[in-house]
Amino acid sequence: MAEAFFSPCPRGLETLLADELRSFGASGIQTLHGGVAWQGDWAACHRANLESRLATRVMWRVAQGRYRAEVDIYKLAYSVTWAKWFTPDDTIRIYVTAQKSPLKSLEFITLRVKDAVCDHFRTVSGKRPSVDTANPAVRIHLFLTADTATLYIDTSGEPLYKRGFKPAAVEAPLKENLAAGILRLSGWQPDEVLLDPMCGSGTFLIEAAMMALDIAPGLGRRFGFEKFRHHDRAGWAAVRKAAENRRQAPRRLAIHGSDIVGEWVRRSRVNLEAGGLADCVTLERADLLERVPPAAEGVMVTNPPYGVRIGEAEELAALYPKLGDALKQRWGGWRCYFFTADANLPKLIGLKASKRTPLFNGALECRLYEYRMVAGSNRRKEREETAGD
Numbered sequence: 490m491a492e493a494f495f496s497p498c499p500r501g502l503e504t505l506l507a508d509e510l511r512s513f514g515a516s517g518i519q520t521l522h523g524g525v526a527w528q529g530d531w532a533a534c535h536r537a538n539l540e541s542r543l544a545t546r547v548m549w550r551v552a553q554g555r556y557r558a559e560v561d562i563y564k565l566a567y568s569v570t571w572a573k574w575f576t577p578d579d580t581i582r583i584y585v586t587a588q589k590s591p592l593k594s595l596e597f598i599t600l601r602v603k604d605a606v607c608d609h610f611r612t613v614s615g616k617r618p619s620v621d622t623a624n625p626a627v628r629i630h631l632f633l634t635a636d637t638a639t640l641y642i643d644t645s646g647e648p649l650y651k652r653g654f655k656p657a658a659v660e661a662p663l664k665e666n667l668a669a670g671i672l673r674l675s676g677w678q679p680d681e682v683l684l685d686p687m688c689g690s691g692t693f694l695i696e697a698a699m700m701a702l703d704i705a706p707g708l709g710r711r712f713g714f715e716k717f718r719h720h721d722r723a724g725w726a727a728v729r730k731a732a733e734n735r736r737q738a739p740r741r742l743a744i745h746g747s748d749i750v751g752e753w754v755r756r757s758r759v760n761l762e763a764g765g766l767a768d769c770v771t772l773e774r775a776d777l778l779e780r781v782p783p784a785a786e787g788v789m790v791t792n793p794p795y796g797v798r799i800g801e802a803e804e805l806a807a808l809y810p811k812l813g814d815a816l817k818q819r820w821g822g823w824r825c826y827f828f829t830a831d832a833n834l835p836k837l838i839g840l841k842a843s844k845r846t847p848l849f850n851g852a853l854e855c856r857l858y859e860y861r862m863v864a865g866s867n868r869r870k871e872r873e874e875t876a877g878d
Contacts, residue, residue: 501848548641566605580621646713653709682787688746691757813839
C-alpha cells in the first residue's frame with residue numbers, strides 16, 4: 490500500500506530532489522515550493538532517509554482536512570490513531586508552520602495539537618506522552634494553508650543533512666544537502682578533478698567523496714522511523730545491507746581542498762577523518778590567488794565569504810577583481826562555480842557568468858555562478874576569429 494510523504498529541501502533543489510526520489514521508487518511526485526510531495530511504500534521511505542543527499546526530512550502524512558477555526562484542528566488531530574504508531578512512553582514535540590492561515594496564534598495551535606494527541610492517548614491507554622523540545626522520540630508536524638490542515642509524523646528524526654559526523658564545523662557552515670545539490674548542479678562527475686579552494690570545514694569535499702565512493706549519507710546515523718511500533722525491521726535491514734554492499738572502500742580520489750587559513754584546513758582534515766575519508770582527499774594550505782591548478786582541466790566549487798561581518802564587504806570588493814585575474818591567468822580549461830549571497834561578486838570579478846542559479850541557504854537568497862574558463866589556445870582562437878569577422 491502506498492503511503493503519502495513530503496520531503497522538504499533547500500529551495501532551488503526541488504527538481505533534483507524529485508529525480509532522486511524517483512530513483513528510490515517514489516511515485517505520484519509533485520514538485521512544490523521548498524520540497525516534493527510523493528507516494529511510496531515503506532521501503533521507498535527507508536531508502537529516501539538512508540540515501541537521499543538532498544532531502545532535509547521525510548515526513549509521513551497521517552491526516553488532512555479542511556478547517557475554519559482552532560477547534561477543527563483539534564478534532565482532526567484527536568481523530569488520528571497515534572497509539573498505533575507510538576506509545577505514551579515516547580516523548581513528543583509539535584511543530585507548526587503556516588502559509589496564509591487566518592489563525593492568529595501558531596503558538597496556541599501548537600498547544601491545541603499537543604492537547605489533542607495527549608487526549609487521544611488518555612482515552613486509549615489512560616496515560617499521556619510527555620513533551621521534549623530538545624530530543625523528542627516522535628516529531629509531529631502540522632502544516633496550514635488558508636483552509637487546509639495537514640498532519641505529518643517525521644520519519645527522519647534529526648534533519649537528514651546531519652550525516653552523523655563532522656564535529657569541527659566552522660562558523661556559518663553550509664548544510665550538507667545544499668552542498669550536495671550544488672555539486673549536482675555543477676555537473677561534476679567522480680572521474681573529473683574537483684577542487685574547493687576555500688574549503689572551510691570541508692563540506693563540499695566530504696559530500697563529493699561520499700558520492701564518488703557511493704556511500705549512502707545516512708549510514709552513520711539513526712532515524713525516527715526506527716522507533717515506530719509498526720517498524721518493519723527486516724525490510725529496513727535489507728535496505729541498509731544493500732547500501733552497505735554498494736559502499737566502496739576508501740581510496741585516493743581526484744578531490745582537492747585548500748584554504749588560506751591553516752586552522753580551517755586542519756578542521757577539514759578532522760571532519761574527513763571523522764567520516765573515514767581522510768586518505769581520499771588531498772588537502773593543503775594555499776591562497777587561491779596564488780595557487781596553481783591540480784590538473785589541466787577540472788571543476789572548481791566553492792562557497793566564499795558573504796561579506797556579512799564588519800569589514801568583510803570591503804575586503805571582498807578588493808578580492809573579486811584579483812580573483813577574476815587569477816582565473817583568467819591560470820585556470821583555463823576549468824569550470825568554476827561560486828556560491829554566494831554577495832551581489833558584488835558578479836559585478837567585480839570581471840568575468841561573464843555562463844549560468845546563474847538561484848538557491849537559498851536557509852532564508853538567505855544566494856546564487857550559484859558558473860564561469861567556464863577557456864583554455865589558452867582556445868582563447869587565442871576566439872580572438873583570431875573575432876578579429877577576422
